[in-house]
Amino acid sequence: MSSSKTTPTRKPEVCRFTSQPRLEKPSLIVGWMKDIGDVSRGVGDFLAGAAGGHSFCQIEPTDFFPVGGVAVESNIATFPQSRFFHDGRNNLLLFRSDEPQSRRYEFLNAVLDLAEHYKVESVYTVDGIVSMIPHTFDRRVFGVFSGAEVQRRLKWHLPVGLRWHGTPHMSTYLLWLAGRRGLRAAGLWIEVPFYLSDRQDAQAVRSAASLLGGIVGWDYETQELDRRAAEQEEMLAHLRHEDLEIDARIQRLEEGEPLDDDEQVELTEAIQGAFRKHG
Amino acid sequence: MGIRLYYEPNLKQPIMICGWSGIGKVGLVAINTMRRLAKAEPFGEIEPEGFFEPSRALIVNGLIEDMRFPATRFYAFHGSTQDAVFLVGEQQPSDPHKTYEMAEMVLDVADMLGCRRIYTAGAGVTTIHHTNKPKVWAVPNSLDLIPEIREYRNTILMSETRDRQGEGTITGLNGLLLGVARSRDVEAICLMGEVPYYLQGAPWPYPKASISVLEVLGEILHVPLDLRELQETAEKVEENIDQVLDALVTADELPEQVREEMEILRHPRRADLGPITEAEQKDILEHIDELFKDNSDKEA
Numbered sequence: 001m002s003s004s005k006t007t008p009t010r011k012p013e014v015c016r017f018t019s020q021p022r023l024e025k026p027s028l029i030v031g032w033m034k035d036i037g038d039v040s041r042g043v044g045d046f047l048a049g050a051a052g053g054h055s056f057c058q059i060e061p062t063d064f065f066p067v068g069g070v071a072v073e074s075n076i077a078t079f080p081q082s083r084f085f086h087d088g089r090n091n092l093l094l095f096r097s098d099e100p101q102s103r104r105y106e107f108l109n110a111v112l113d114l115a116e117h118y119k120v121e122s123v124y125t126v127d128g129i130v131s132m133i134p135h136t137f138d139r140r141v142f143g144v145f146s147g148a149e150v151q152r153r154l155k156w157h158l159p160v161g162l163r164w165h166g167t168p169h170m171s172t173y174l175l176w177l178a179g180r181r182g183l184r185a186a187g188l189w190i191e192v193p194f195y196l197s198d199r200q201d202a203q204a205v206r207s208a209a210s211l212l213g214g215i216v217g218w219d220y221e222t223q224e225l226d227r228r229a230a231e232q233e234e235m236l237a238h239l240r241h242e243d244l245e246i247d248a249r250i251q252r253l254e255e256g257e258p259l260d261d262d263e264q265v266e267l268t269e270a271i272q273g274a275f276r277k278h279g
Numbered sequence: 280m281g282i283r284l285y286y287e288p289n290l291k292q293p294i295m296i297c298g299w300s301g302i303g304k305v306g307l308v309a310i311n312t313m314r315r316l317a318k319a320e321p322f323g324e325i326e327p328e329g330f331f332e333p334s335r336a337l338i339v340n341g342l343i344e345d346m347r348f349p350a351t352r353f354y355a356f357h358g359s360t361q362d363a364v365f366l367v368g369e370q371q372p373s374d375p376h377k378t379y380e381m382a383e384m385v386l387d388v389a390d391m392l393g394c395r396r397i398y399t400a401g402a403g404v405t406t407i408h409h410t411n412k413p414k415v416w417a418v419p420n421s422l423d424l425i426p427e428i429r430e431y432r433n434t435i436l437m438s439e440t441r442d443r444q445g446e447g448t449i450t451g452l453n454g455l456l457l458g459v460a461r462s463r464d465v466e467a468i469c470l471m472g473e474v475p476y477y478l479q480g481a482p483w484p485y486p487k488a489s490i491s492v493l494e495v496l497g498e499i500l501h502v503p504l505d506l507r508e509l510q511e512t513a514e515k516v517e518e519n520i521d522q523v524l525d526a527l528v529t530a531d532e533l534p535e536q537v538r539e540e541m542e543i544l545r546h547p548r549r550a551d552l553g554p555i556t557e558a559e560q561k562d563i564l565e566h567i568d569e570l571f572k573d574n575s576d577k578e579a
Contacts, residue, residue, distance in 0.1 A: 105332075142341070148342065151341055161338075161342065165336070172338065
């Protein structure tokens with residue numbers, strides 16, 4: 001019933017809208033551009049592509065990022081991005097952004113202002129977390145919740161809660177602020193083997209997207225994610241076959257034997273080097 | 280971002296005394312010690328979100344149980360002759376606009392409680408030696424306050440310091456609060472305990488300067504303060520400083536001129552530090568700061 005859909009009437013000041021989509025209590029998924037194993041970015045890329053790439057709003061960068069010039073990464077000039085996408089068919093909002101460099105409180109509140117503006121049903125964050133598991137193991141997903149009610153609602157999808165005492169991640173800060181507003185919010189933290197943490201862990205991206213799809217109920221095709229995950233597994237199997245040292249260390253992880261710091265660094269360097277060599 | 284009062288204290292013509300974290304944590308240590316010794320009761324705070332980044336999160340079984348921010352808390356003190364409000368700020372905002380906003384909020388609380396005067400406490404960086412007793416520099420926001428300041432013990436005006444001729448800058452909230460108070464026609468005085476210039480980048484507090492500030496504030500409030508515990512801490516800090524200087528002077532790569540200056544710093548009897556040139560100050564600071572940095576890296 002289109003008449004029951006929410007039509008924007010007030011725009012948060014730091015947001016620049018190019019259109020005003022109509023959505024009915026959508027879910028908002030937040031994906032950062034850099035994280036462990038590129039999980040957040042990978043899920044964001046997948047969703048932005050699957051949703052048809054309809055960006056309708058961006059947060060103006062001037063208050064939150066240095067804008068005196070541009071950073072060059074891998075020969076390309078970059079510029080901070082903070083964009084909202086929508087998919088009316090799946091009733092979904094997606095926010096993809098670099099992490100703000102300053103005024104994080106105002107930035108995150110701008111995201112939540114928009115969430116409230118669209119009367120979102122729930123907010124979800126997705127991030128990678130470094131783990132000592134080998135890549136051949138299933139990626140476990142830990143949940144962080146803004147309150148007990150949302151934890152109960154998601155207990156079948158996210159039965160294991162994260163434990164943490166330390167500096168809060170941007171996603172944790174967002175979830176906490178959402179909780180203060182009475183918004184339902186949950187964070188998905190997906191394990192990434194330490195030796196894959198500096199590149200995209202396609203298996204973790206697939207696990208995250210699959211779990212999130214189960215929670216939100218979208219109808220996107222995931223063959224491309226499956227293909228990339230299979231390609232990664234194949235590549236790693238080939239590396240193990242090619243380099244017995246790599247194989248021995250991964251095998252020790254599979255047997256539950258920890259590697260010392262030097263061994264971890266060596267394994268990571270060997271695998272990253274091999275990935276670079278094989279393109 | 281707002282003011283949260285747990286209750287509204289009933290105070291009679293109070294003065295407000297503020298201490299924030301800054302160089303040598305002089306103000307923070309002084310006012311926190313004072314509110315503790317005076318058994319002042321917390322009655323409110325400035326909500327930290329928006330002013331500061333969260334410093335710690337506690338997540339238990341997936342639930343965010345706590346998000347810790349640096350606190351800016353108000354305490355009420357009922358004295359026999361003078362009531363007071365203490366403000367203890369664990370951190371200062373890094374954004375100048377937010378610093379101004381916080382100054383306005385503090386003065387809103389002062390106004391609401393009928394505070395007749397504001398004091399701020401901080402550090403005055405100068406060429407004093409760490410074995411000497413720090414003086415207190417006082418800067419008022421009105422000429423009328425100068426005769427009163429002249430009566431304070433161990434206290435001098437900026438014009439009486441060695442090289443400032445009454446001019447200078449008070450950075451952060453200690454200074455800004457004076458200015459904003461002036462624009463509201465509220466009397467305010469900043470009290471700064473002297474800190475040796477070569478310790479301004481040190482990661483540890485400089486309690487000796489806090490003690491000097493506390494001695495002045497104790498008299499203003501007519502409260503006897505037992506500062507023995509702080510004295511003991513000051514002695515320990517002094518021992519640490521001596522160790523740092525000993526370590527520096529034996530470092531092979533030290534230029535001869537800096538080594539000579541270090542030798543002077545190591546021997547209190549010869550410790551008339553001034554005047555020294557800005558270039559000399561810079562040289563010594565660079566070497567000492569480097570050592571502090573090395574030590575903090577090792578600790579990290």
